[in-house]
Amino acid sequence: MSTRARLTAFFAALAALVVVASVLAIVLRPAASGAAAPAAFEISAGLDDCGAGWGPTDGGTAAVPGGDQTFTVTNTTVGGIEVYLQAVDSKRVYLDLESLGAGAHATVRASLGAGRYRFVCLPADADPARGPTVVVGAAPPGSALAPGIVPVTRNDLIPVAKAYTAWVAGRLPALQREVAAVAADAEEGDLPAARRDWLTAHTAYETLGGAYDAFGDLGDELDGLPRHGLTGFHLVESQLWHGAPAADVAASAHTLATLVGRLQAQFADAQLDPGEVALRAHEIVEDAIQDGLTGATDAGSGTELAGIDANLSGAAAALAPLHDVLADRYDALAGTQQAVAQAQALVDSFRAADGTWTPLSALDRTARERVDAALSRAAELLAPVAAICDPRRDS
Structure with a gap:
């Protein structure tokens, strides 16, 4: 199982087993020294008693002081909620x-x-139950108020998934041609050209990270980490940079072209989960840190930074169709886009005028730390995007 697949499985299991508080929707912090203790309420969460324990009991409204509120919420149904x-x-x-x-x-x-x-209580197999309205008064001066978010539904994200799917599908024919060029170079015995064309093809593939889950096992065959076995792009890479005969490179490149052809055919019928594009935008950068920046993606070419550069292009491409969804929900959207662009500009500074890249191993400690910090900043700002765009039921 690939790193991306393991992360997807982990988050899915985590969501099924534990209570998750939205990254932006809730403020969890200890009370400030000397501050008044927060108001505390025991809240029921069921079909007939949703919100009981906070506010009115006879159909009216009741004022609750603003500021810190502590809620102990108990599910009174027989299923998840x-x-x-x-x-x-x-x-x-x-x-x-x-x-x-x-x-x-x-x-x-x-x-x-x-x-x-x-x-609002939302059982898995029933309509939402809405609790009574509670009037909350003004918060004390200096309170760090929770910002709140407008929920994103699956319907909001369907146009996002369609737009991103179309973008990926539109890039696959060019990828097919680029891989075919590697095979043609090798058949002619021009291995320097094959290396250049391999990098063009591989970086093109690395921009497609938002769709990796839809690629399934074929994605691992195409671009699995070298430590899991040399296949696809990394088999050709290893041969090109470790002196394999041109005939061997050509044979492997033709196999790679066949895999890309299968991917193109498979993806023609793909339907991305509407909830995945925002999650992948964040995971692409996480993977660049965990795999690319540690050298785990290298099979001999020393082009890890080229891959990271492509990953950042992929993160930007996944973020782009989310703009309208996020514009009035995420105040740091512009800063997030800027952080991704700044990280990419830094990484791109290690590419020479002739298109060659500084090997990751050649970076000194200061340069490595700068790249790590830039990628970490982008990943940090992308994390709320995944939380905000986690599809929620319409209440």
Whole structure:
């Protein structure tokens, strides 16, 4: 299983087993020294008692002081449930508890400003239940209020998935031609040209990271980490940079071209999960740090930085169709795009005018740390994108 597949499986299992608080929707922090203790409430989360324990009991409204609130939320149903704390007027979500099991409870804290709020309980197999409206007063001066987010639904993300799928599909024919050029070079005995064309083809493939999950096992055959066995791109790479005969390179390049042809045919019927594009934008950069920047992707060419450069192009391509979804939900969107561009500009500075790249092993400690810091900053800013765009049910 590839690194990406393992990460996907890990996050899926984690979401199924634990209560998850949205990265942006909730403020979890200890009370400041000398600050008043937060108001504490025992909240029921069920079909008939959603939100009970906070606010009115007779159909009216009740004022609750603003600022820090601590909620112990208990699932009173016989199945799993998701719970929102939502602003009635703006529909922004200030708390999102996922996969709260039957009878389970979770204690969380949020800091709320003045407004009207309610709990919304979303059982797996039933319509949402909405709790009573609660009026929250003004928060004390200096309170660090939870920003809240407008939930993103799967319907919001379907156009994103379609646009990104079309972008990937449009790049596969060029990838096929680029791999065929490697095979033709090798058949003519021109291995220097084959090396140049291999890098062009490989970096083109590395821009497609948002679709890797749809590639399945074929993706591992094409570009699995060298330590897991030399196949696809890395088999050709190893042969080109370790003195294999041109005939062997040509044979492997033809096999690679066949794999790319299979990928093109397979992807013609692919339907990306609408929830995956935002997650992949973040994972692409994480993988660049974990694999590319550690040298795990190298099979002899020393072109890890070229791969990282392509990964950053891929992250930007996955982020682009999310712009309209994120524009009014993520204040740091422009900063995130800038961080990805700045990281790419730094990495690109290690490419010479003739198109050759400085090997990762040739970077001194300061340069490595600068690249690591730039990639880490981009990954940090992309993490909330994945959280914001995690599809939520319409309440």
